[in-house]
Amino acid sequence: MQVVSIINHKGGVGKTTLTANLGAGLAARGKKVLLLDLDSQASLTVSFFTPTEWAEQLLPARTIKHWFDGLDTGEALSTPAGLVATPRRVHEKLRRSPGQLDLIPAHRDLSDVDTMLAAQLLMNPERFVPLHSRLRAGLGHEAFADYDVALIDCAPNFGLVARNAVAASDLLLIPTKPDYLSTNGIDSLGLKIAQFVEEFNARSDDRITRPPAAVIFTMVQLSGDRPIETQRSVMSRIEAGNVAPFATTIRDSKAVYGPAPEYGVPVILGGTGRAQTRELRELVSEVTERLDGVEGMAA
Numbered sequence: 001m002q003v004v005s006i007i008n009h010k011g012g013v014g015k016t017t018l019t020a021n022l023g024a025g026l027a028a029r030g031k032k033v034l035l036l037d038l039d040s041q042a043s044l045t046v047s048f049f050t051p052t053e054w055a056e057q058l059l060p061a062r063t064i065k066h067w068f069d070g071l072d073t074g075e076a077l078s079t080p081a082g083l084v085a086t087p088r089r090v091h092e093k094l095r096r097s098p099g100q101l102d103l104i105p106a107h108r109d110l111s112d113v114d115t116m117l118a119a120q121l122l123m124n125p126e127r128f129v130p131l132h133s134r135l136r137a138g139l140g141h142e143a144f145a146d147y148d149v150a151l152i153d154c155a156p157n158f159g160l161v162a163r164n165a166v167a168a169s170d171l172l173l174i175p176t177k178p179d180y181l182s183t184n185g186i187d188s189l190g191l192k193i194a195q196f197v198e199e200f201n202a203r204s205d206d207r208i209t210r211p212p213a214a215v216i217f218t219m220v221q222l223s224g225d226r227p228i229e230t231q232r233s234v235m236s237r238i239e240a241g242n243v244a245p246f247a248t249t250i251r252d253s254k255a256v257y258g259p260a261p262e263y264g265v266p267v268i269l270g271g272t273g274r275a276q277t278r279e280l281r282e283l284v285s286e287v288t289e290r291l292d293g294v295e296g297m298a299a
């Protein structure tokens with residue numbers, strides 16, 4: 001299995017929308033995809049399940065929070081495979097595809113878990129490696145060996161839970177709006193990731209490699225078929241920087257992206273917006289090509 005994190009410490013840049021569409025697009029191409037919702041706001045979860053399904057069926061026992069249960073007291077991880085849920089509406093859409101889309105839902109209290117584990121780390125710095133290896137260890141479990149790819153939707157911060165995602169990842173995708181403030185953070189995120197990997201490896205015999213990263217421009221405003229001038233200049237600045245962007249960009253389209261979560265079917269499968277669907281498919285191709293070049297985690 002290959003593990004991809006969709007990460008940016010800024011909110012509202014399209015992480016969740018991208019995760020949902022990439023996951024559904026890869027599944028439509030026959031891949032077995034596991035989504036992980038690491039954001040306590042649960043936007044990814046409620047893009048596939050109704051809020052009632054989440055509250056009644058998933059929150060009590062099937063969430064990412066349960067994956068982290070017991071970590072504070074040093075308990076070993078029991079199999080996280082029981083946390084997986086299959087969203088019915090997408091499952092219907094994928095009937096004729098050999099692909100599969102499953103999700104491990106978010107929990108409202110996930111940000112408390114993050115804070116609590118960070119406090120643990122302050123008191124017991126020697127627990128750095130186990131505290132940051134919970135996702136990595138679990139995703140390597142044989143129960144997940146049948147999945148081709150896991151996509152992790154991160155919360156808009158770079159806390160301990162997001163660092164768990166980085167430690168588990170073979171590739172990082174950084175969605176970014178092409179405006180000055182949004183792009184300003186890319187280099188600082190890159191630096192934090194590099195520092196984290198360095199510290200992890202200094203403390204662990206089981207080394208991790210810094211995952212390669214790619215920027216994906218989202219909410220691009222087009223004039224004709226080109227980005228507007230102000231965005232174009234930001235985009236060229238990033239192209240010249242350290243984290244290369246994908247060639248495919250995602251256009252700004254509130255009318256198409258806004259309603260999709262309520263229907264439980266991402267735009268790429270939903271049949272609305274021809275141009276939007278085309279660019280999402282191109283993005284799935286570009287991600288697939290990139291994944292062909294990176295080695296996955298050994299199950």
Ligand SMILES: Nc1ncnc2c1ncn2[C@@H]1O[C@H](COP(=O)(O)OP(=O)(O)O)[C@@H](O)[C@H]1O
Binds near residue numbers: 012018257
């Ligand atoms: N390409 C897009 N064009 C217009 N609106 C978008 C686009 N992608 C996402 N959105 C909307 O922007 C808001 C934030 O998107 P979201 O994916 O939740 O971002 P994040 O996960 O980074 O916080 C949502 O209301 C979503 O519907």
Ligand SMILES: [Mg+2]
Binds near residue numbers: 015016017044
């Ligand atoms: Mg989100």
